[in-house]
Amino acid sequence: xxxxxxxxxxxxxxxxxxxxxxxxxxxxxxxxxxxxxxxxxxxxxxxxxxxxxxxxxxxxxxxxxxxxxxxxxxxxxxxxxxxxxxxxxxxxxxxxxxxxxxxxxxxxxxxxxxxxxxxxxxxxxxxxxxxxxxxxxxxxxxxxxxxxxxxxxxxxxxxxxxxxxxxxxxxxxxxxxxxxxxxxxxxxxxxxxxxxxxxxxxxxxxxxxxxxxxxxxxxxxxxxxxxxxxxxxxxxxxxxxxxxxxxxxxxxxxxxxxxxxxxxxxxxxxxxxxxxxxxxxxxxxxxxxxxxxxxxxxxxxxxxxxxxxxxxxxxxxxxxx
Numbered sequence: 001x002x003x004x005x006x007x008x009x010x011x012x013x014x015x016x017x018x019x020x021x022x023x024x025x026x027x028x029x030x031x032x033x034x035x036x037x038x039x040x041x042x043x044x045x046x047x048x049x050x051x052x053x054x055x056x057x058x059x060x061x062x063x064x065x066x067x068x069x070x071x072x073x074x075x076x077x078x079x080x081x082x083x084x085x086x087x088x089x090x091x092x093x094x095x096x097x098x099x100x101x102x103x104x105x106x107x108x109x110x111x112x113x114x115x116x117x118x119x120x121x122x123x124x125x126x127x128x129x130x131x132x133x134x135x136x137x138x139x140x141x142x143x144x145x146x147x148x149x150x151x152x153x154x155x156x157x158x159x160x161x162x163x164x165x166x167x168x169x170x171x172x173x174x175x176x177x178x179x180x181x182x183x184x185x186x187x188x189x190x191x192x193x194x195x196x197x198x199x200x201x202x203x204x205x206x207x208x209x210x211x212x213x214x215x216x217x218x219x220x221x222x223x224x225x226x227x228x229x230x231x232x233x234x235x236x237x238x239x240x241x242x243x244x245x246x247x248x249x250x251x252x253x254x255x256x257x258x259x260x261x262x263x264x265x266x267x268x269x270x271x272x273x274x275x276x277x278x279x280x281x282x283x284x285x286x287x288x289x290x291x292x293x294x295x296x297x298x299x300x301x302x303x304x305x306x307x308x309x310x311x312x313x314x315x316x317x318x319x320x321x
Contacts (some may be wrong), residue, residue: 017273019211029280039296047218047259048198062174063140066186067103079118092164094144109183111228114275119236140171150185182209192219208232221256223249
């Protein structure tokens with residue numbers, strides 16, 4: 001009998017069936033592409049914690065996302081689309097929670113091989129939150145949801161983006177906030193945002209798939225789904241898994257005893273854990289592919305830089321000092 005068969009018979013997981021170490025994977029990936037000075041993720045010693053000020057059934061709930069509004073003039077952004085730096089956003093935006101929105105996840109770190117990016121319910125649970133409000137599980141949705149940029153610059157995230165997000169949540173009267181992360185840098189940005197919201201008196205829960213990054217940053221509450229990146233709110237085309245995932249997040253908001261509380265969803269992506277071996281795994285890339293991948297990365301960085309500079313110039317023009 002094979003070892004995998006023995007493990008299955010005894011109820012053991014496969015040898016590779018453990019959470020992906022995204023920080024190490026991305027470090028090795030960019031070093032192999034020829035980039036020096038590996039990225040250092042934010043890391044904090046202390047974590048703020050805000051207990052619920054009132055029952056969830058009486059609370060106003062804000063939804064924070066790193067997904068981007070679909071821009072028809074910016075190239076492929078749908079299912080199967082490659083990374084599209086032109087479709088990113090670099091300043092905080094907000095949208096009316098009273099109706100649906102076409103938000104997409106064309107981030108550089110999304111797992112495009114093992115998930116479809118077809119069902120936005122897996123990364124933007126706004127319609128389901130409206131149902132929960134109608135059912136009385138939460139008091140109400142805050143009038144706006146907020147888009148949080150995924151800047152690699154931790155200083156920009158901390159000094160520019162986060163104060164704006166906190167101010168908007170306070171203006172909306174939010175008591176709690178649900179944050180749904182997608183790519184690796186998304187997990188860092190929203191983890192930092194959750195910390196700031198808690199310090200401002202707004203209880204939070206972060207939903208995501210990159211356990212090592214979120215716990216390295218340090219957050220009050222984290223619902224971990226061991227799924228490919230981009231599925232922090234449940235499995236695609238599986239409404240029951242999405243409902244169960246959101247319910248777990250709300251339960252965590254209510255029951256977490258202290259900061260750094262992580263709850264792992266019992267849901268499984270697949271009985272075959274081999275999908276975890278593919279993400280940014282340099283051992284699975286042919287050497288001749290490296291030059292092409294480096295060229296694509298350089299082009300994406302140049303595009304992103306141009307867009308960011310244009311947005312910053314436009315903001316300065318609208319708001320002169």
